[in-house]
Amino acid sequence: MAPRGRPRDTQVDERVLRIAAALLLERGYTGLSIDEVAEQAGVAKTTLYRRWPTKDHLAVAVVARLQADDEITNTGDIRADLVNYLEKIAAGLNRMRAAGHREGPSAGTVGELVAAAARHEDIGRLTRQQYAERNALALALIEAARLRGELRADLDAEPLFDQLAGALYYRVMITGAPVDRAYVERLVSSALERNLTCH
Amino acid sequence: MAPRGRPRDTQVDERVLRIAAALLLERGYTGLSIDEVAEQAGVAKTTLYRRWPTKDHLAVAVVARLQADDEITNTGDIRADLVNYLEKIAAGLNRMRAAGHREGPSAGTVGELVAAAARHEDIGRLTRQQYAERNALALALIEAARLRGELRADLDAEPLFDQLAGALYYRVMITGAPVDRAYVERLVSSALERNLTCH
DNA sequence: CGAATTGCGAAACTGGAGTTGCGCTATTCA
DNA sequence: TGAATAGCGCAACTCCAGTTTCGCAATTCG
Numbered sequence: 001m002a003p004r005g006r007p008r009d010t011q012v013d014e015r016v017l018r019i020a021a022a023l024l025l026e027r028g029y030t031g032l033s034i035d036e037v038a039e040q041a042g043v044a045k046t047t048l049y050r051r052w053p054t055k056d057h058l059a060v061a062v063v064a065r066l067q068a069d070d071e072i073t074n075t076g077d078i079r080a081d082l083v084n085y086l087e088k089i090a091a092g093l094n095r096m097r098a099a100g101h102r103e104g105p106s107a108g109t110v111g112e113l114v115a116a117a118a119r120h121e122d123i124g125r126l127t128r129q130q131y132a133e134r135n136a137l138a139l140a141l142i143e144a145a146r147l148r149g150e151l152r153a154d155l156d157a158e159p160l161f162d163q164l165a166g167a168l169y170y171r172v173m174i175t176g177a178p179v180d181r182a183y184v185e186r187l188v189s190s191a192l193e194r195n196l197t198c199h
Numbered sequence: 200m201a202p203r204g205r206p207r208d209t210q211v212d213e214r215v216l217r218i219a220a221a222l223l224l225e226r227g228y229t230g231l232s233i234d235e236v237a238e239q240a241g242v243a244k245t246t247l248y249r250r251w252p253t254k255d256h257l258a259v260a261v262v263a264r265l266q267a268d269d270e271i272t273n274t275g276d277i278r279a280d281l282v283n284y285l286e287k288i289a290a291g292l293n294r295m296r297a298a299g300h301r302e303g304p305s306a307g308t309v310g311e312l313v314a315a316a317a318r319h320e321d322i323g324r325l326t327r328q329q330y331a332e333r334n335a336l337a338l339a340l341i342e343a344a345r346l347r348g349e350l351r352a353d354l355d356a357e358p359l360f361d362q363l364a365g366a367l368y369y370r371v372m373i374t375g376a377p378v379d380r381a382y383v384e385r386l387v388s389s390a391l392e393r394n395l396t397c398h
Numbered sequence: 399c400g401a402a403t404t405g406c407g408a409a410a411c412t413g414g415a416g417t418t419g420c421g422c423t424a425t426t427c428a
Numbered sequence: 429t430g431a432a433t434a435g436c437g438c439a440a441c442t443c444c445a446g447t448t449t450c451g452c453a454a455t456t457c458g
Contacts, residue, residue: 006454169373207434
């Protein structure tokens, strides 16, 4: 039952993640220093590395816990459900966008996380799987709306969802344009209203 | 006319960019080492840093020159023009996706470039401006198609283009799904066919 | 109890990005 | 020709992420 040797100090995980989150949001990815996290947590670097083998792993863990659960509602109104879901994604993106004190469209943290997922095969597998699970729910939502006649019968769900989610990421990472509630509604209208079955 | 002091060796730029491109595509962003580039180019590090103040700047310059000119055609067939343009974007993304020897959806280079643009204000300004110019052409293309009646009169061009380009980036960076010709066509169909004016 | 196992802290170390100082070289301008 | 300017190579340096070593502490198993 209990593992063999000396048990880990469970308070360390919590404290480190809290401190790392503060540093990441305040100073951005580069400003997140392992040495400083260790010092502020009153812990040796080796203790950190035992839990998170690289800074990338730590950062991913921090962001994972920052993200709201992004639950998908299913009210039977596909437009409202999509707006709701995309707004949660947008909220997460905007939170990271604000990281790093310099104003202007930073978005660096999102890019760093993408890079981190590419640098470490385990992170990549994990995050891709998480996205796959999340997206499967969204695809099921669209599919259900299609089956109950709210959407066109010949609708291709996969590119539709890619377009919706992708537009948000594209604006945050590439063009730097704002992603607020008004845009999300405009986006869903643009993608969806013309997919609604004609009455 | 001529600048004041000793002129730069113009051969250096060309040689360094070529070597850096080879390293970047072969070993990925992390594997691109300034020291190694300098050594292979037979040049001192200071010479590199005089031209590109950071590794990020060098990498951005390398990628910029790798990218095809991504010219936008205007044949009067909006679907064909969009497929053509998106295919060029996809080709650039797939080239970077292959960077780094490890197989599997790497895409790290794209993320690193996004992060680089966020780390350095000058890179960010430059790339955002380039994207803005490029996208302005695409938006004008869509607008023209709308005005000549090929697309719905009340079409909202901006989110439409965000969706198209965004879907490509989303797949490359986030889900790791393939972005080939078949997908681009499917994507454009998904986004566009239902925007075509009814005949 | 004692042996094995694992966590922890401290410190020294590696490697790569980026900087600095210096002596030298190639060019322009007066 | 000579002064000013700017590129170049070389080498030493700082900084930080990540690794390694070692001695000690806490726990389980026999």
